[in-house]
Amino acid sequence: MAEVNKIRTDKKVSTPEMIVDLPTTIDDTIKLQAETLLRDLDVNSTTWSSPVDNVVIWRRRVRSRYNDDLGHWEPIPERIDRENYAMVIIPAAQFVNLVLAEDEANLESHVLRMKRHFPNDTIIYLVQGLELWMRKNRNIRNRQFVSAVRSGLELPDEQHPPPPSSQPQQQQQHAPRRRKPAAPQTYVDEETIEDALLQLQVLHGLLIHHTTVPLETARWIAVFTQHISTVPYRRQRDEANDAGFCMETGQVRTGDGARDTYVRMLQEIGRVTAPIAYGIAAEFGTVRRLVRGLEDGGPLRLEKVRKSVNKEGEASERTVGQAVSRRVYKIFTGRDETSTDI
Known part of the structure; x- marks a missing residue:
């Protein structure tokens, strides 16, 4: 199996x-x-x-x-x-x-x-x-073009020097044979x-x-x-x-551990930035604790949670706010299976 x-x-x-x-x-x-x-x-x-x-x-x-x-x-x-x-x-x-x-x-x-x-x-x-x-075919076309141009520039017959008329008989007998001209190649469009x-x-x-x-x-x-x-x-x-919704490995960068994965998951929610995610993770160390805290505290439970300035959870003076608190509450406590809020 x-x-x-x-x-x-x-x-x-x-x-x-x-x-x-x-x-x-x-x-x-x-x-x-x-x-x-x-x-x-x-x-x-x-x-x-x-x-x-x-x-x-x-x-x-x-x-x-x-x-x-x-x-x-x-x-x-x-x-x-x-x-x-x-x-x-x-x-x-x-x-x-x-x-x-x-x-x-x-x-x-x-x-x-x-x-x-x-x-x-x-x-x-x-x-x-x-x-x-294709390259050879283009070469045929180029040769045909050059041949056509040269044939148009040939000198009149009277300007061509006459061929030698007196050659020794022996040289004519032993003159090298010329090769037959190759069959003309056809260019294909x-x-x-x-x-x-x-x-x-x-x-x-x-x-x-x-x-x-x-x-x-x-x-x-x-x-x-x-x-x-x-x-x-x-x-x-x-x-x-x-x-069902599924992604291949490598499309989403995975966390280095449980806490890093938890923080990355929170950042997939709209408007939840890294400082907000680290602040929530510092307040509620696991998803289970976060859900329980939201169920007990209501939609504004995260309103006054202070944002984090670094991965270690050091708090800043700024807070999460009501809008983000309500969004996170709706996502983690909602019961509508057709909801697409994130």
Whole structure:
């Protein structure tokens, strides 16, 4: 019981529950690096034949079930459940080809295939190397611009020096062969690619993540594994927080001891400053004594309590006053469970 009720919103605790299924079509470099990173996280990885190339999915070893009535996790016989996440890894060149394709093998058709095979999953498109491709694409545009400018500045034919007509026959035979000119590269309008990315997010509601090299792709497989491992526990915590007021550790600074916590609690009341809180704590050392004092003395019991000038409780000449006394009295002695006074 204690084991299954550990705080599993910590990814270090929840990650070893995960099993990562890597597709058989994934690049060998990514596969080897991902397996190494997952092994370091105590995560098992296997391979599977994905209906769509390069799709990573996740499974979980489930050993507990949350009991809503009792408000805690209970151990159950271990089973393996499929997580509702599917991540497809697409190199930049393939992504661009999908965007530019005009036949059935286009990006729209790829998305529909993903949704058909993974209808209940949150689909993630991990595009590798698109930033590098964008830089190369801009270089093509710049070269084309420079070439166009130079072609417009060429000299007329009569100003070009005539080519040498007399060369030894032997030199002509042994002249080095010139390489064939490379095929001209085509510039792709960047707005077309950006529009495609926007459509994936806005029209299809998919998640998109970018990486640069295979090592980064493998690292993000591990990062997504850690994040997905905490999802059910964070969801259950959020639902519990919605049912009642609760804050995570660290959002409110805790006291160094019982007295410091008592003083900080008093300062959460509106208009109760630190000098007033220390003065009240000096007069009534505990919450129980404060409540009894207010019940016996009435709404103005704290009116003449002197404020404190320091943490040691040294009193000053100024007093708490009637307004603050009535506010504290109403909060500590009120019986209205719907009251929001503080």
